């Protein structure tokens with residue numbers, strides 16, 4: 001019964017891969033973009049060409065975007081941005097949009113606005129990543145915090161670690177009747193405020209710890225970079241680029257990319273729960289060699305594909321909510 005509940009409930013933390021190709025777009029393999037939803041909030045990570053069409057194809061709520069994160073300024077990671085922002089403007093997008101990106105992206109957008117006379121009419125809150133040489137928090141809202149961390153590519157590039165905000169404490173159902181808790185008292189206990197009338201009751205009889213915050217790590221484009229194994233340690237999902245297999249290892253080294261083997265070794269070192277490989281070179285029409293290379297080193301490896309949505313569930317769902325059946 002628990003398993004049924006686990007499988008049939010949609011998660012409120014999802015990652016949708018909109019583009020899993022690399023520099024040369026292919027039919028069915030768009031350049032990099034991902035739609036991340038946490039709680040009520042929606043975020044876009046990278047915005048290669050065609051991203052707005054992918055957003056439409058998968059019926060994602062474009063007008064509810066809170067923030068866009070751009071890893072680096074290579075064409076296949078940001079060229080879709082002017083088009084997406086123009087569309088939002090035409091749709092009368094009003095709310096402030098946060099844009100976390102290299103400063104060069106802001107200059108590019110400013111040039112576009114100047115040369116076309118089409119300035120975006122909604123506020124864009126700019127957060128440049130250029131000064132992040134190691135790892136720093138760059139964004140926070142009521143759903144999550146995001147840490148940017150420097151990758152090792154041919155130009156400045158950043159990975160992003162999404163971590164959901166801690167959940168409130170859970171109330172022990174039996175304690176509600178036992179101690180006659182009012183609605184207000186339940187809210188206070190959930191927020192960690194102790195009740196003076198129950199000061200002699202040990203806290204663990206009233207409340208339980210919430211599930212640990214879920215995390216999603218995004219790492220593309222980069223050479224293997226084991227120094228971040230601690231930072232992303234235990235991530236629920238890691239998306240790591242595997243532009244090449246070992247056959248093209250030299251090419252991977254030259255261009256600042258990783259092989260499937262390296263991605264799997266990193267996932268293993270970081271003890272993440274699931275690894276999704278992506279950013280596949282257009283050289284490969286069959287992707288099974290990526291999986292064959294990675295799974296012996298990290299069994300929980302999956303191939304990302306355009307349109308795939310990954311649900312990230314809380315670690316332990318122990319109780320079925322009342323009224324579920």
Ligand SMILES: [Zn+2]
Pocket residue numbers: 072074153221
């Ligand atoms: Zn790149």
